[in-house]
Amino acid sequence: MEQQKLLELLHSLTIEEKIGQLLQLSGDFFTTTDAVTGPAANLGIGEDDVYRCGSVLSTIGAEKTKEMQDMFLAKNKKIPMMFMADIINGYRTVFPIPLAQGATFNPELSKEGASIAAKEAAASGIHVTFSPMADMVRDGRWGRVMESTGEDIYLNSCFAEKMVEGYQGDDIGKKGNIAACLKHFAGYGGAVAGRDYNEVELSERTLREDYLPAYEAAIKAGVKLVMTSFNTLDRIPSSANKKLMRNILRDEMGFEDVLISDYAAINEIIDHQVAENRAQAAKLAIEAGVDIDMMTACYVSELKNLVAEGGISESLIDEAALRVLELKNELGLFENPYKDASVEDEKKLLLCPKHREASRRAAEESFVLLKNEEHILPLKKEEKVAFIGPFCEEKGLLGFWTFFSDRADTITVREGVESYLGEQKDHVSFVNGASLPILGEDWTGKLLDVKEAVEAAKNADKVVLLLGEKEDAMGEGASKLNTRIPAAQKELFDAVTSITEQVILVVFSGRPFVLTLEEPKTKAILEAWMPGTDGGSALANVLYGEISPSGKLSMSFPWDEGQLPYNYNHPRTARPHRDYVPYNRFQSHYVDGPNEPLYPFGFGLSYTTFHYSPITLDKNVLTKNDGDMITASVTVKNTGDVAGKEVVQLYLHDVFASVTHPVRSLKGFEKILLQPGEEKTVQFQIKEDMLRLWNIGMEHVSEPGAFELWIGGDSLTDNRAEFTLV
Ligand code: BGC
Numbered sequence: 001m002e003q004q005k006l007l008e009l010l011h012s013l014t015i016e017e018k019i020g021q022l023l024q025l026s027g028d029f030f031t032t033t034d035a036v037t038g039p040a041a042n043l044g045i046g047e048d049d050v051y052r053c054g055s056v057l058s059t060i061g062a063e064k065t066k067e068m069q070d071m072f073l074a075k076n077k078k079i080p081m082m083f084m085a086d087i088i089n090g091y092r093t094v095f096p097i098p099l100a101q102g103a104t105f106n107p108e109l110s111k112e113g114a115s116i117a118a119k120e121a122a123a124s125g126i127h128v129t130f131s132p133m134a135d136m137v138r139d140g141r142w143g144r145v146m147e148s149t150g151e152d153i154y155l156n157s158c159f160a161e162k163m164v165e166g167y168q169g170d171d172i173g174k175k176g177n178i179a180a181c182l183k184h185f186a187g188y189g190g191a192v193a194g195r196d197y198n199e200v201e202l203s204e205r206t207l208r209e210d211y212l213p214a215y216e217a218a219i220k221a222g223v224k225l226v227m228t229s230f231n232t233l234d235r236i237p238s239s240a241n242k243k244l245m246r247n248i249l250r251d252e253m254g255f256e257d258v259l260i261s262d263y264a265a266i267n268e269i270i271d272h273q274v275a276e277n278r279a280q281a282a283k284l285a286i287e288a289g290v291d292i293d294m295m296t297a298c299y300v301s302e303l304k305n306l307v308a309e310g311g312i313s314e315s316l317i318d319e320a321a322l323r324v325l326e327l328k329n330e331l332g333l334f335e336n337p338y339k340d341a342s343v344e345d346e347k348k349l350l351l352c353p354k355h356r357e358a359s360r361r362a363a364e365e366s367f368v369l370l371k372n373e374e375h376i377l378p379l380k381k382e383e384k385v386a387f388i389g390p391f392c393e394e395k396g397l398l399g400f401w402t403f404f405s406d407r408a409d410t411i412t413v414r415e416g417v418e419s420y421l422g423e424q425k426d427h428v429s430f431v432n433g434a435s436l437p438i439l440g441e442d443w444t445g446k447l448l449d450v451k452e453a454v455e456a457a458k459n460a461d462k463v464v465l466l467l468g469e470k471e472d473a474m475g476e477g478a479s480k481l482n483t484r485i486p487a488a489q490k491e492l493f494d495a496v497t498s499i500t501e502q503v504i505l506v507v508f509s510g511r512p513f514v515l516t517l518e519e520p521k522t523k524a525i526l527e528a529w530m531p532g533t534d535g536g537s538a539l540a541n542v543l544y545g546e547i548s549p550s551g552k553l554s555m556s557f558p559w560d561e562g563q564l565p566y567n568y569n570h571p572r573t574a575r576p577h578r579d580y581v582p583y584n585r586f587q588s589h590y591v592d593g594p595n596e597p598l599y600p601f602g603f604g605l606s607y608t609t610f611h612y613s614p615i616t617l618d619k620n621v622l623t624k625n626d627g628d629m630i631t632a633s634v635t636v637k638n639t640g641d642v643a644g645k646e647v648v649q650l651y652l653h654d655v656f657a658s659v660t661h662p663v664r665s666l667k668g669f670e671k672i673l674l675q676p677g678e679e680k681t682v683q684f685q686i687k688e689d690m691l692r693l694w695n696i697g698m699e700h701v702s703e704p705g706a707f708e709l710w711i712g713g714d715s716l717t718d719n720r721a722e723f724t725l726v
Contacts, residue, residue, distance in 0.1 A: 009078065017052055017079075021325065022321060023045075024084070024260070024294045043295070051076050053081070055082040057083075062341040062345070081337075082331070083125055083127050084128040085129060087126065087131060088131050089399060091121040091126075092404065093356055093533055094410075095113040095116075096366045096530065098132070098146065098148060100363070100529035102148070102149030102159060103150075103553060103554045103604070104362060104365040105155070107159050109362045111165050114165075115169065118167045118169070119176040122176050122178050124341065128225060129180060132183075135188045138567040139564045140483045140555065140561075141193070142479055143196060145510070146474045151566075152554070152665075153214065153569070154213075156214035156217075173330055176340060179327065180218070180223050180225070182219065182226045185259075191231060195479045200233050204234075208700075219255050223257075224330070225258045226255055228261050229262060230265055232272060237268065239285050240281070241288055249289075257323060258327050259290050260290070261292065261294050266281050266296050278301060281298050281302075286303065286306075289320075291324060292324065351533070356533060359532045359533050364538045365550055367531075368604040369525075369549035369607075370557070372523070373523045376523040378542075378545025379462060379504075379544050385460055385463070386431065387430045388432075388457065389489065391468060392413055392432055394436070395412060397412070397532065398471060400478070411534050411536035416535070421540075421544075429459075433448055433489075434491070436469070436489075443486070445486045453495065460500075468489075474511060482561070483512070485507075501523065503522045504525075505518055505524070507525065512555045515598060548606045548645070550644065550645035556599065558598065559597055559598045568597075569665045570663065601714070606646065607640065609638075612635075615634055617632050617633075620722065622687075624702065629687045631683050631686075633683045638675060646674065647713065649715070649717070651666055651709065652665055652709050653709070655705060656705050664710060668690075686723070688702050
């Protein structure tokens, strides 16, 4: 529809109809025979409101969405509904959780994953996904770290951009594309004490320096929607934060499309005790520029009165409704209200071999090898291996936000290993040994067949312990005090490690675990995260050396929860801790443990080894002149005897500036494949805009002076060079 027609449509609408476009309801409002006595009555809205609503969340399936659209259009002929859902790490074909995707250091894989998720979801009638989550995270106690790509500003920005490109393609109206929704604006990942929904306390400088860039990258990539966050920032609930939404998001960052509240977040302005009633909450939210009210009655029950009483101008409603109509128009819904919903396409696309293969590749690249002594890994087909732990036959390898997938489709570790070994599968045995904790029932899990586990371990050349947390112990509302292997599994671990040293620990988790107690008793540790639909096959391929691990940590693995929140790119203190010898009380440190994490950001081993040459710079003075750059090069050689991928990482540090600044920050990376003996030269271009910071006057500028850079395989690399900015 042409813009002029769209404006005419807007002006033809009653105020109730315009406000209707701003309401989002879940599908169950439409399936009850009597909407008003069902969920609608509970929410405090009438049937008319239901049939004026602009969008629906969490209803999926080609048949169902078409039926609902028909039923809706029969009552409301003018404007089709938009269907939205949380398609986070895949729809029916599930990819590794976003934190694991971050560990691939391969944003193109996530672009491919997002595009596959879009194709599948579009065939099932979805128009908008509530993804990507670009929240920066530093505290593994927070359950939602699994939905983020980690603790690094630059890494998150790269992933946010590529995911938006993957979902939206070059035009959301085209077949197989859906609109993306960036969330949660802003700073949700900074929840104090890692407790979900808790307040966020950030200085404006830290907000701008560390938290906003990844959101900005998604906006630059053209993301069509933004979601407000549940938290307060500077003690202001996000959905009521005019400065954040109007000045920063819209004016500064240039976001022009739809801003949606998080689930019930407008009503929660009352729970935050910042609005006394719905009318006040609605006024604060619409003035802040929130277009869609997800699942509350605030807008539909209050906006009309607010206009009538002169509390707000009707132009605020027009502005919001127009943005919603424009989005529907871009999706092509006025011409085809079903968009791509098609039962035939669902049959063709959902879980098709091509999609599963892509998800398996992403999983293989996401595994992080944290330790591998005496080449205990890879396993050999002829070895007798005992696989022990509750993840032997666990179908829940998908992560929390995967409500539309079916666990029956998951390839378990047992299935993956047995199918890999074929006729040699009688070399391996599987024992569960312990159960996973059941939320609300027990916090520890239960010991099961320990004797059998110990027996299996005794009879094996090697033991692979498959331990970790259950899918529902991560994600929204799953903050933890204790981010360790749950107690029953730890007992199992102790029983097995007391009779054999040939132990490989594979960890399934949606967050960095504290593995300090287990580390000395294992020869190898592999972080497998939640690997997705084909996780079992991916794991078999990596454990048996078909593919060498190439993941690098997207979040530091702490030595103890007491270090949290932790991030490698922290500013230095005036009393930086050096080491314990000689002991100096008056340095910034803990008296009962180290400052350093057990495994740092960017770290991950391979079955091969890589040698880095010293850095060469083509010059060591950079000017602020347009287009000026320094080229930094290293040559990386595969010095082992198998092929492997390495993530070459560039870190920068401003030696002196008007405000304190990170000890080092990732500013570039490249993942390269090297055959045994092969070497490649990797080049990074260093430009002035990579050196900018929010200076003492709150300007985003670079400050002349000395800079350091490092290029290596993790955030602790000491392969260093220097240059000067003039
Ligand atoms: C979550 C969002 C999600 C929304 C809709 C909320 O509880 O915070 O991330 O998109 O629900 O399901």
